[in-house]
Amino acid sequence: MNDRPLDSSFRDPSGFLYRHDGRLLRQVNEVYLPHLRLLEESGLYELLVGESLLIPHRHETLELALTSDGAAVLEPELVPFISYPYEWSFSQLKDAALATLRIQRLALSKGLSLKDASAYNIQFHRGRPVLIDSLSFEPYVEGEPWIAYRQFCQHFLAPLALMSYRDIRLGSLMRSHIDGVPLDLAVRLLPWRAQLRPGLLMHLFLHAGSQRKHAGDGAPAKKRAVSRNALTGILDSLRGAIRKLEFKTGGTEWGDYYTATNYTDEALQRKRALVGEYLDRCDDGMVWDLGANNGYFSRLASERGRPTVAFDIDPVAVEHNWLACRRGAEEHLLPLQLDLTNPSPSLGWAHAERDSLLARGPAETVIALALIHHLAISNNVPLRRLAEFFHAAGHRLVIEFVPKSDSQVQRLLATREDVFPNYTLDGFVEAFAGGFETLARTPIEGTERVLFLMKRKGEAAPADPTRQEQR
Amino acid sequence: MYDSHRPRRFPRILLALIVVAAVSPADAWAYIDAGTGSLLIQGLIAAVLGAGVALRVFWHKLFGRGGDPDPDPDRDADE
Numbered sequence: 001m002n003d004r005p006l007d008s009s010f011r012d013p014s015g016f017l018y019r020h021d022g023r024l025l026r027q028v029n030e031v032y033l034p035h036l037r038l039l040e041e042s043g044l045y046e047l048l049v050g051e052s053l054l055i056p057h058r059h060e061t062l063e064l065a066l067t068s069d070g071a072a073v074l075e076p077e078l079v080p081f082i083s084y085p086y087e088w089s090f091s092q093l094k095d096a097a098l099a100t101l102r103i104q105r106l107a108l109s110k111g112l113s114l115k116d117a118s119a120y121n122i123q124f125h126r127g128r129p130v131l132i133d134s135l136s137f138e139p140y141v142e143g144e145p146w147i148a149y150r151q152f153c154q155h156f157l158a159p160l161a162l163m164s165y166r167d168i169r170l171g172s173l174m175r176s177h178i179d180g181v182p183l184d185l186a187v188r189l190l191p192w193r194a195q196l197r198p199g200l201l202m203h204l205f206l207h208a209g210s211q212r213k214h215a216g217d218g219a220p221a222k223k224r225a226v227s228r229n230a231l232t233g234i235l236d237s238l239r240g241a242i243r244k245l246e247f248k249t250g251g252t253e254w255g256d257y258y259t260a261t262n263y264t265d266e267a268l269q270r271k272r273a274l275v276g277e278y279l280d281r282c283d284d285g286m287v288w289d290l291g292a293n294n295g296y297f298s299r300l301a302s303e304r305g306r307p308t309v310a311f312d313i314d315p316v317a318v319e320h321n322w323l324a325c326r327r328g329a330e331e332h333l334l335p336l337q338l339d340l341t342n343p344s345p346s347l348g349w350a351h352a353e354r355d356s357l358l359a360r361g362p363a364e365t366v367i368a369l370a371l372i373h374h375l376a377i378s379n380n381v382p383l384r385r386l387a388e389f390f391h392a393a394g395h396r397l398v399i400e401f402v403p404k405s406d407s408q409v410q411r412l413l414a415t416r417e418d419v420f421p422n423y424t425l426d427g428f429v430e431a432f433a434g435g436f437e438t439l440a441r442t443p444i445e446g447t448e449r450v451l452f453l454m455k456r457k458g459e460a461a462p463a464d465p466t467r468q469e470q471r
Numbered sequence: 472m473y474d475s476h477r478p479r480r481f482p483r484i485l486l487a488l489i490v491v492a493a494v495s496p497a498d499a500w501a502y503i504d505a506g507t508g509s510l511l512i513q514g515l516i517a518a519v520l521g522a523g524v525a526l527r528v529f530w531h532k533l534f535g536r537g538g539d540p541d542p543d544p545d546r547d548a549d550e
Binding site for chain 2: 212
């Protein structure tokens with residue numbers, strides 16, 4: 001049998017995820033079976049699934065177990081695209097944190113407790129933060145502290161406080177610290193005034209001080225009992241601290257892009273109609289909109305019912321996009337932050353715990369509007385290399401060529417030497433001809449730009465690339 | 472796959488609880504490191520915050536109002 005546990009699924013002895021005949025399955029080991037029963041028979045599973053806080057699963061035959069200690073096999077509902085905390089906007093991380101706390105409150109009410117509080121256990125599914133690890137529960141024992149308290153503070157409270165109090169870009173610390181932001185680092189970076197918030201004082205500053213004081217100590221000789229009331233108090237305090245943290249930032253370069261374009265409303269509408277027509281010529285399946293800004297064009301795909309990820313480098317644009325998704329209860333659109341000049345790498349143990357962007361693809365359709373001049377001119381990426389990247393990213397490509405004569409490109413060239421003799425329409429067509437067949441090519445009336453629909457050469461009907469990498 | 476037919480729901484839950492309590496002390500399941508400093512500060516914070524919740528419970532029992540002692544939290548993610 002070629003099946004083996006996923007590279008991301010090895011820490012918890014309770015079980016693991018694996019693929020079998022193209023399906024994603026979760027083996028539950030003998031040791032966790034009583035807890036799974038408790039989750040399901042206590043009513044907690046039904047309660048959490050009913051509130052879209054836990055990914056639903058169904059039981060499969062035990063014959064599909066991968067190892068001899070398997071006691072149950074579950075098939076969880078698939079999440080179309082797995083994202084990571086370092087790709088989320090401020091409010092996405094905040095919503096994931098609040099969802100985790102609510103799950104813990106509901107678990108306590110049913111006699112269970114979360115045994116971990118990893119941000120990686122939360123995914124955005126149908127527009128909501130959802131716990132994807134159904135093996136995260138253990139029986140609640142009166143008097144026991146919350147074992148996941150440290151992890152919750154590192155994965156959620158510390159990065160949110162840093163993003164709110166210091167700089168929104170500090171969310172990227174989650175990329176360099178896979179088990180969350182170390183609390184000693186967080187309190188060194190936070191301003192003194194953050195201690196004026198009792199929640200931050202207790203859960204970050206005093207918490208970090210206690211960690212420092214007891215670093216290297218063994219298990220505490222005398223563990224203070226934490227009553228259910230006290231645990232409820234801690235959860236409420238964490239919730240209050242997180243709810244008070246706000247997204248703060250000044251204006252950014254791109255946050256108002258669609259109010260600062262260099263073409264008319266008519267041209268924008270023509271471009272919108274054209275992109276829609278091109279999308280109709282693509283198969284259903286995952287859509288990646290690269291450089292999506294506030295998701296204006298991404299919604300052409302998501303409103304067609306296609307799972308769509310709207311990537312942008314600007315944290316303000318992604319934040320606004322997420323808030324719009326939340327307001328509109330949009331189920332098919334997922335905004336994420338991504339710097340295409342340095343996209344999410346493979347991370348963690350053996351470079352395999354968290355997938356790179358391309359390892360999570362290819363998408364069925366990639367949209368790249370008003371993008372390539374930024375990559376080709378601001379980041380000096382040759383057109384041929386751009387074509388190679390897009391070839392790896394998706395089966396079909398809706399791409400806009402923005403010529404040098406365009407005022408947006410002129411702006412990029414204003415403060416630098418033009419060392420891009422090949423950045424022409426002909427150069428673009430030639431660079432992409434190696435890997436792509438052009439299906440359509442239309443000038444966008446009222447602009448100097450040209451919209452292309454391409455497909456990877458040698459592909460007739462690409463398979464649905466929707467896949468997931470749950471923990 | 473275990474049996475999904477459960478004619479008597481409550482006794483099965485009790486049985487599961489008893490089995491869990493008998494074979495698995497809570498610490499055995501902590502596959503992540505809770506951290507000594509984190510456990511100790513949690514105990515101290517619990518002592519402070521627990522008093523507040525206890526007061527809320529007392530108030531609720533005494534007057535039957537003044538806030539549910541263990542409210543169903545708001546749907547935070549929707550806010």
